[in-house]
Amino acid sequence: MKKHYIKLAALLIIFISLAQTVQSQSKYGQVSGSFQFDGQMYKPDSELGITDSMIDGKTARMNAFGNIIYTLGNFSAGVRYEAYLPPMAGFDSRLEGHGFANRWARYKTGIIDVTVGNFYEQFGTGMIFRAYEEWTLGYDNSVDGVRAIITPMKGMTIKGIWGTQRYFWDQYEKDDRGIIRGGDMDFFLNDLFGVMENSKTKITLGAGMISRYQADQDPIYKLPENVASWSTRMNLSHGGFFWLTEYAHKINDPNAINQFIYKEGQGLFSSVSYSQKGLGIAISGKWIDNMGFKSDRTVTGDALFINFLPPNTKTHSYSLSAMYPYATQPNGEAAIQGTLNYRVPKKSFLGGKYGMGIEVNFAHIRSIEKTAIDADTPIGESGTLGYESKFLSIGNEVYFQDLGFEIDKKINKHFKLIASADMITYNMSVIEGHSGEPNVDAFVWVTDLQYRFKRKHSIRWEMSQLLTKQDQGNWLATTLEYNFAPTWFFAIMDQYNYVNSDGVISFESEDGTLHEKTYKKLHYPTISAGYTKGTTRVLLSYGRQREGILCVGGVCRAVPSSNGFKITITSSF
Amino acid sequence: MKRISLIITLVLFTIIGMAQDKGGKKLPNVTIKTITGESFNTADIDNDGNPIIVSFWALWCHPCIKELTTIADVYEDWQDETGVKLYAISIDDARSTAKVGPLVNGKGWEYEVLLDPNGDFKRALNVNMIPHTFVLDGDKNIVWQHTSFAPGAELDLIEILNKVKNGEELTDDH
Numbered sequence: 001m002k003k004h005y006i007k008l009a010a011l012l013i014i015f016i017s018l019a020q021t022v023q024s025q026s027k028y029g030q031v032s033g034s035f036q037f038d039g040q041m042y043k044p045d046s047e048l049g050i051t052d053s054m055i056d057g058k059t060a061r062m063n064a065f066g067n068i069i070y071t072l073g074n075f076s077a078g079v080r081y082e083a084y085l086p087p088m089a090g091f092d093s094r095l096e097g098h099g100f101a102n103r104w105a106r107y108k109t110g111i112i113d114v115t116v117g118n119f120y121e122q123f124g125t126g127m128i129f130r131a132y133e134e135w136t137l138g139y140d141n142s143v144d145g146v147r148a149i150i151t152p153m154k155g156m157t158i159k160g161i162w163g164t165q166r167y168f169w170d171q172y173e174k175d176d177r178g179i180i181r182g183g184d185m186d187f188f189l190n191d192l193f194g195v196m197e198n199s200k201t202k203i204t205l206g207a208g209m210i211s212r213y214q215a216d217q218d219p220i221y222k223l224p225e226n227v228a229s230w231s232t233r234m235n236l237s238h239g240g241f242f243w244l245t246e247y248a249h250k251i252n253d254p255n256a257i258n259q260f261i262y263k264e265g266q267g268l269f270s271s272v273s274y275s276q277k278g279l280g281i282a283i284s285g286k287w288i289d290n291m292g293f294k295s296d297r298t299v300t301g302d303a304l305f306i307n308f309l310p311p312n313t314k315t316h317s318y319s320l321s322a323m324y325p326y327a328t329q330p331n332g333e334a335a336i337q338g339t340l341n342y343r344v345p346k347k348s349f350l351g352g353k354y355g356m357g358i359e360v361n362f363a364h365i366r367s368i369e370k371t372a373i374d375a376d377t378p379i380g381e382s383g384t385l386g387y388e389s390k391f392l393s394i395g396n397e398v399y400f401q402d403l404g405f406e407i408d409k410k411i412n413k414h415f416k417l418i419a420s421a422d423m424i425t426y427n428m429s430v431i432e433g434h435s436g437e438p439n440v441d442a443f444v445w446v447t448d449l450q451y452r453f454k455r456k457h458s459i460r461w462e463m464s465q466l467l468t469k470q471d472q473g474n475w476l477a478t479t480l481e482y483n484f485a486p487t488w489f490f491a492i493m494d495q496y497n498y499v500n501s502d503g504v505i506s507f508e509s510e511d512g513t514l515h516e517k518t519y520k521k522l523h524y525p526t527i528s529a530g531y532t533k534g535t536t537r538v539l540l541s542y543g544r545q546r547e548g549i550l551c552v553g554g555v556c557r558a559v560p561s562s563n564g565f566k567i568t569i570t571s572s573f
Numbered sequence: 574m575k576r577i578s579l580i581i582t583l584v585l586f587t588i589i590g591m592a593q594d595k596g597g598k599k600l601p602n603v604t605i606k607t608i609t610g611e612s613f614n615t616a617d618i619d620n621d622g623n624p625i626i627v628s629f630w631a632l633w634c635h636p637c638i639k640e641l642t643t644i645a646d647v648y649e650d651w652q653d654e655t656g657v658k659l660y661a662i663s664i665d666d667a668r669s670t671a672k673v674g675p676l677v678n679g680k681g682w683e684y685e686v687l688l689d690p691n692g693d694f695k696r697a698l699n700v701n702m703i704p705h706t707f708v709l710d711g712d713k714n715i716v717w718q719h720t721s722f723a724p725g726a727e728l729d730l731i732e733i734l735n736k737v738k739n740g741e742e743l744t745d746d747h
Contacts, residue, residue, distance in 0.1 A: 030598055034699035067699060071601065108602060122691040125667035132666075132691055135701070149604075157604075157612060188611050204610050235610030240678065242609055244671055271671035280675025310668030315633035339672050341679025357680060408642075418635075448635075456725030485725030532721045537702065570720075572699035 029072030034535075034572030036135065037064040040088050045563040047522060048544065059564075061088045065101075065135065077105040080118075084138075090550075090559040091138040092303070094168040101166070102142060113149040118142045121161055123184040123208035124233045126308035127248040127267055127291070131165065137550065137557045141295075141305055142166045143180065155191025159184040159208075165295040165304050175215045177296040180306060182210030204235040210306060214297060221260060221383055227253040229265075229293060229307070245270040248307075250293060254383075256300045257292030257330055261386030265290035267309070268392070280341040285334075286312045287392050289368055292330035302557070312337045313363040313402055316422070318446045319495065320466040320477050324426035325549055326400040332368040334394045337361075354410040361404045367395030367430075398439070401425040418448040428471065438507045442468040456485040470507065472519055473499035487532055495524040495546055536571040598715040600627070601697035605662070606688040608674045613687055615694055618713070623656030624737045625709040626730070629689075629700050631665045632672060637704040640722035644730075645682050651731055655738040659684045664703065666690050706730070710737045717743060 039062040042055050062085055069078040083098035084091065104117030120142055122130040133140040145163015152158070162181040164172040186206040190196045196203075211228040231248035250265035258265075271284035288309055295304040309328040312335035316322040340360040344351035370387040372379050379387040404422035411417055422444045428437040446464040453459070462479040476498060481491040499505065499519045506516040526543030547561040602616045618625060626644075630637030641661055644651070651657050661684040663673045670688050677686050689695055698707070701720075708717040708730070717733050719726070736743055 032598065032699055034701050036701050067696075069697070069699070076601070120691055120693065120696070122667075125670075126691075127667075130667075130691065186612070202609055202611065237609035242671070242674060244610060269667075273671055273675050275675040275678035277678060277681050280677070280679035282672045282675045284671055308667065310666060312668070315669065317633045317635050339675065341676050343679055343681050359679075450724065452724045454725075455728060456723075458724040483723035483725075485723035486719060486721065486729055489723065530721075532719070535705070535718050535720050537720050570701045572701055572705075572718075 029070055029075075031068065031070050032573060033066065033068040034570070035064070035066040036568065036570040038062065038088060039567045040562070041565040042089065042562055043564045045544065047520065048561045048563060050561070050563060058086055061086050063088050063091065063095075063135075063138070074109050075105070075107050077103075079103045087138065089562055090557060092168065092301075095138055097169045099169065101140070101169075111151055113151075115147045116145075118144050118166070119147045119161075119163075121147060121159070122308070123159070123182070123210065124206055124231055124246050125244075125269055126310070127246055127269060128208055128229045128231045128250075128293070128307050129161075129180075129182060129184075129210045130305075130308035132308070137302070139302055139557075140166050141303070144172070153192075155188040157184075157186040159186075161210075165306070167295075167304055175217065177299075177304065178212040178214035178294075180210060180212050180295060182208065184208035201236065201238045205233070207232045212293075212295060212306060214295075221254060223254055223297070224252060227251055227293075227297075240275045242273045243271070248291065250291060253293065253297065255292060255294065255297035257294070258290050258386065259380055260382040261290070261380060261384060263290050263386040265293075266391065267291045275341075278343040278345065281339070283336070283338045284312060285336045287334050287368065288328070288330065289332050289389050289391075290330070290386070311335075312365065313400065314339070314361045314404065318420070318444075318448070318462070318464055319548075320464045320475055321404075321420065321422055321444045321446060323444070323466055323475070323548065324424050324440055324442060326363075326365060326402075326426070327431055329399060329430065332370065332389065332395075333365055333399060334368050334392070335363065335365040337363040352409070353412075357406075357408040359404075359406040361402065361406075363400065363402045365398070365400040367397040367399065369393035369395045397427070397430070398425060399427045399430050414452050416450040416452075419446065421445045436509055438470055438509075440468055440470040442466055442470075458483045458485070469500075470505065472497055473503075473505055489530045491528045493526045493528070493543075497522045497524070497546070535573070537568070539566075539568040541566045599713060600709070600715065601694070603694045603697050605694050606670075606690065608677070608686050608688060618660055618709075620656070620658040620711075622711040623658065624711065624734050625713065626657060626659040626734075627662060627698075627707040627709065628659060629662045629664060629695060629698075629703045629705045631663060631703060632669050632676060633665075634703050636722045639724070640704050640706070640726070641682060641684070642680065643722075643724065643727050645680065645684075647727065647731070648683060651734065654731070655734045657734050657738075661686045662689050662694060663687070664689050664692055664695050708733050708737060 042059050044050050044052050065082045067080050079100050080102035082101040084095040087095040102118040104115055104119060106115040120131045131141050131143045143163040143165055147161045150158045160183045164179055167177060189203040209230040211226055213226050216223040216225050229250035231246055233246035236243045246269050248267045252262045252264050254260035254262055267288040269286045273282035291309055293307045295306055309330055311326045311328045313326045342358045344356040346355040350356055368389055370379050370389050373385050373388055377384050402422055402424050406420035408418045424442045426440040428440055429435045444466045448462045451459045460481040464477045466475040477495040479491060479493040483489045498521050503521055504516055504518050508514050524544040524546045526541055528541035530539045542565045544563045548559050550557050550559050600615055604612050604614055607613050630641060665673055667690055670690050704722045705720045707715050710716045716737060
């Protein structure tokens with residue numbers, strides 16, 4: 001074991017010195033890279049219910065990565081080293097370990113672009129295929145294989161991919177997961193057809209196909225070994241008007257997400273927007289039926305996803321507003337969303353001297369209508385066609401709703417204010433899979449005031465409150481932050497779960513029984529500090545972290561409550 | 574033992590980072606998207622020999638929006654002084670790419686806005702956290718970069734741009 005490290009270190013030193021010697025002369029190429037270290041020391045906290053046995057001796061945990069990319073003309077190559085020793089609380093325990101998670105080489109000219117090794121890719125909006133990584137969530141479904149992108153003429157792109165997906169640290173072995181292969185074409189009509197060259201209307205058409213091969217080793221069912229999924233899409237723009245739409249289809253794919261039904265899947269995403277200076281409107285709709293698609297049909301959870309079905313809701317960035325985030329229901333959902341951005345002009349009654357920004361956001365998501373295939377088969381019965389559904393049908397159950405307002409306003413030379421209010425309905429039994437729990441209706445307000453008292457010195461004060469009669473009841477949170485640009489910041493923060501006056505949350509379930517739960521009123525104080533120089537950033541924090549769901553982009557991860565000291569060091573070069 | 578070797582590895586990484594010759598690095602050549610969905614090659618990021626700012630942001634990132642709003646207030650002055658052009662690269666994924674255009678117009682930003690929905694450009698430039706801002710000189714060499722934003726950081730940025738415009742060497746302070 002020791003030898004292995006010495007070798008690794010020696011290799012790195014050689015690599016680095018080589019990189020240094022060749023650095024000054026660009027004809028030998030250039031080296032760039034980045035790294036990040038996240039570490040946390042955990043301590044027991046009886047009020048949060050964290051005991052010594054839960055920590056189990058693993059008081060110190062860390063996630064880290066290092067990337068190196070070498071580029072020489074049209075050629076580039078890279079490696080990515082990752083270590084989870086052991087992974088921080090809330091990350092999948094299968095990440096434990098370390099090694100080179102990624103290595104690749106790429107050759108790219110104007111016409112051809114070939115990658116061997118690990119790569120990330122997306123077809124269209126990702127409804128049939130998206131390989132990506134998200135460090136903060138411990139998510140990485142990169143493909144290990146070959147990718148070729150050909151641009152035979154201006155306005156035309158053809159892609160082909162073939163490989164297997166990353167599954168934590170498991171090397172691919174015969175039949176232990178599927179092999180995926182696919183292709184995609186993209187045509188920008190204005191470049192392809194001379195008559196459209198100067199047209200104000202711009203149209204892009206695209207289509208893609210992806211197929212998974214996985215051997216049928218099931219003792220009961222006869223499963224399709226090759227599952228194909230395809231989609232077509234269009235982007236159309238005309239001045240400030242923009243329309244994007246994609247339709248996807250998947251052949252029957254009995255899997256652990258859909259409880260092994262033989263129904264085909266389909267989905268539609270469409271978004272229309274209009275904007276001009278000072279005004280922007282976007283409306284989008286999404287309809288999904290049985291579109292869960294993974295490299296291994298038996299796997300559930302956040303791994304081996306082939307496609308990406310983003311939630312059609314706003315991503316909140318204030319902590320209490322983000323308390324109840326929506327997660328896409330791949331087995332069926334109908335969603336609409338609308339967003340309005342408006343800039344109240346300067347020197348108007350509301351706008352004042354500097355103007356004011358207003359954002360209104362509305363999202364509503366429901367079930368789709370499913371009917372039984374015959375009188376004897378319950379909906380969703382494994383081994384059958386499952387159910388019937390009409391394209392674009394809308395069901396009765398509300399999964400999620402969010403109506404939000406936000407304003408941002410520069411008050412004078414020193415003060416800037418952001419204020420927001422959101423009304424959220426969250427179907428806990430569907431989204432978190434806790435059946436029997438009532439819907440959460442929450443109201444959240446936030447004020448974020450920035451006071452700049454010297455050219456580079458400022459204080460930010462954030463105050464927010466979440467009011468609900470369900471789940472864990474009410475919360476009050478405040479943050480006070482001092483910034484010395486661009487180098488230092490210090491912050492103290494407290495989130496107080498004051499539940500309600502007596503700390504008892506009760507609800508009546510459908511059969512009429514009364515459920516009562518008593519919550520402790522708890523404070524979650526944290527202090528933190530950060531130092532930034534160039535691209536290097538060091539963040540330290542100490543205190544309690546509440547249990548919650550952290551979402552970045554479309555994927556969410558449950559973060560357990562914890563108490564302790566945390567450090568992040570990140571840099572790139 | 575594992576941790577120690579890991580720390581050694583990280584220290585080595587830092588050394589490469591520190592020892593790295595700051596000038597001379599070019600933007601990688603990656604295909605991303607325009608706001609209306611057409612392909613855009615990052616090699617085409619250009620400003621006729623004037624300085625360029627490349628700033629990575631997302632709709633969900635408050636500090637990013639603060640940075641771009643702060644610069645928007647002084648962008649015209651900056652352009653008059655240095656001829657600078659700002660490319661704002663949104664890393665929002667398919668969930669909200671369609672909302673980027675309306676927000677940019679709604680805020681009245683005059684930047685060149687591009688979409689990097691699968692993080693290809695972000696990875697090629699080793700961006701770990703956003704906001705992450707790059708300054709390119711007239712020959713499109715990356716001469717300065719910084720992560721995070723706090724009010725007042727824009728004062729450093731214009732100072733850098735002025736130096737770049739006048740062809741002055743950037744001191745170690747930046």
